[in-house]
Each structure stands twice: as C-alpha cells, then as structure tokens.
Amino acid sequence: MHDLPELLQTKWLGRVHEHHAELGSTNDRALAWVKEGAGAGALVTADCQHEGRGRLGRTWSSPLGDIYASVVVQPAVPAERVGALALVTALALHDGITEMCPTLKDRVRIKWPNDMLIARRKVAGILCETKYQGSRMDAVIGFGLNVARTTFPASLANSATSLALELASTTPVPTRARVLACVLEHLERELECFDRDGFSGARARYLAVALLGESRSVPDGRGGRVDVLVDTVAEDGALEGVTRSGQRIRVRSADIES
Ligand code: BTN
Numbered sequence: 001m002h003d004l005p006e007l008l009q010t011k012w013l014g015r016v017h018e019h020h021a022e023l024g025s026t027n028d029r030a031l032a033w034v035k036e037g038a039g040a041g042a043l044v045t046a047d048c049q050h051e052g053r054g055r056l057g058r059t060w061s062s063p064l065g066d067i068y069a070s071v072v073v074q075p076a077v078p079a080e081r082v083g084a085l086a087l088v089t090a091l092a093l094h095d096g097i098t099e100m101c102p103t104l105k106d107r108v109r110i111k112w113p114n115d116m117l118i119a120r121r122k123v124a125g126i127l128c129e130t131k132y133q134g135s136r137m138d139a140v141i142g143f144g145l146n147v148a149r150t151t152f153p154a155s156l157a158n159s160a161t162s163l164a165l166e167l168a169s170t171t172p173v174p175t176r177a178r179v180l181a182c183v184l185e186h187l188e189r190e191l192e193c194f195d196r197d198g199f200s201g202a203r204a205r206y207l208a209v210a211l212l213g214e215s216r217s218v219p220d221g222r223g224g225r226v227d228v229l230v231d232t233v234a235e236d237g238a239l240e241g242v243t244r245s246g247q248r249i250r251v252r253s254a255d256i257e258s
Helices: 026-035 079-100 176-201 203-209
Strands: 017-020 043-046 067-073 108-111 115-118 121-133 136-145 215-219 225-233 239-243 248-251
Touching (some): 026 067, 026 121, 026 136, 067 176, 079 115, 079 121, 079 136, 079 176, 079 203, 203 225, 215 239, 215 248, 225 248
Antiparallel strands (some): 043 067, 067 136, 108 115, 115 121, 121 136, 215 225, 225 239, 239 248
C-alpha cells in the first residue's frame, strides 16, 4: 500500500491515510478516528484484520493479500436516506473492479443491496456505519475486496471468490494499491453525485449491473419471510418485486438479512 499516494488521483477521498500492517477492524479504527477528529475523506487500510466485521454481526475473513479499507464521509443527505450510501459504494466497487480487470466486465454483478458477485460468488462486501456527534452525522464506509487469495475457509469455499481466481492465468492480477486507487476515484465521484442527487443520480447505472429478475426471500414486514421476484430498485434504493400471489413488495436495505 506504500505506493497508494502516488497512484491516487482523488481530490479529497483518501488524501489523509493511515495504513496498518495489522488491525482488529479498519471500520473500528475509522470510527475511533472520527471521535479523535478525522474529517471527511480520511482513509484507514490494513494488510490484515483479526476482527474483521461483516453485515448483520458476521465476521469477515481477512488474511494477507486482500483489500481492507474504511473511509470517513459526511453525507449531505437526511439520515433516513443514508442507507443508499452502501448502494452507491457498491457501484463504485463494481466500476473500479471492471476498470482494472476489463475481462471481468460482464461477469461482475451487484446483488442488492451491496454484495459484489462474480459468477454468483462473493468477491467484495461493504459495511456502512454511522455515528452522530450532536446533529452532525459521520459515516464510515468499510469494504473488503478479495484480490490475491486463492483459498478460503471451508465455510466460504462454495460462496466466495477473488480477482486472482477469476482472472485467466495469463492475465496479471492488479496490485491492491492500483485496485484501491481506482475504486476510491470512482467512490469520490459517486459520493459527490449522492450529495447532489441522492441515489436517483446513480440508479440507472446501478440497475444496469444489478442482479434482477431473480427470486429472493425477504422479510414480509410481519415477522415472517416471503419469496419475491425482484424487478427493480426504487429511486430511494429500496428493493421492489412481486410475490407469487401478485402482491407488490418493497424492502429497505436495513431490513434485509441475506
Ligand atoms: C459484508 O458483506 O458482510 C460486509 C463486509 C465488510 C468487510 C470490510 S473489510 C474492511 C472493513 N472493516 C471491517 O471490519 N469490515 C469492513
């Protein structure tokens, strides 16, 4: 990661950067750094994490070789709209990966809200967390991207992948720093667009790379679950689809469990 500063072409995102050889969780460090005064754009990276956290209390396997990064942002949107931040981050990750690995272009898909899949296996995940100090909202956007690893713990062996595994053996795997610089450049543009237009500014581009037309099990709003044929993602970032009985359903990202 030492070469990140010379590769990075952002205006403000990642310009203040802490890198750690080892860390519990880059999100935890970024949240603590916010308390200590870190401003919008601050970036925390680590070579590995020993308490990497995923969504819904899961762990995030974090050995050497992959990207573990968290950025501090201060989104200029009302708190109830901040959930869609994870969706625009997914789009930035998608665009960064496909710019660095053009041969993967038609294979990388976003599974709503923010899982990055290649051939249905997860290559990256995003964990957004917010912190309030008075009326000011800081958000920490953390993402893990599997770059170089070629083996996974047994529990992930059938559901995870990496750029190294997906690129043909004749295609060199880009370095972590190059991939991260590219993702951060896309993310900076998406964040500026999000402040201006909310998710609606990114919606068409998101829909173009999202997995749609599939059945998903989602909360039914009454404590149970229901299968939904997903057909779109709305202007506010909610998933929409139709149940077998023809009922139209909306699901906010905060309500989804898988
Ligand atoms: C998920 O898909 O469950 C989200 C995974 C998010 C993992 C990243 S790795 C960098 C940052 N630090 C963490 O502890 N988690 C996020």
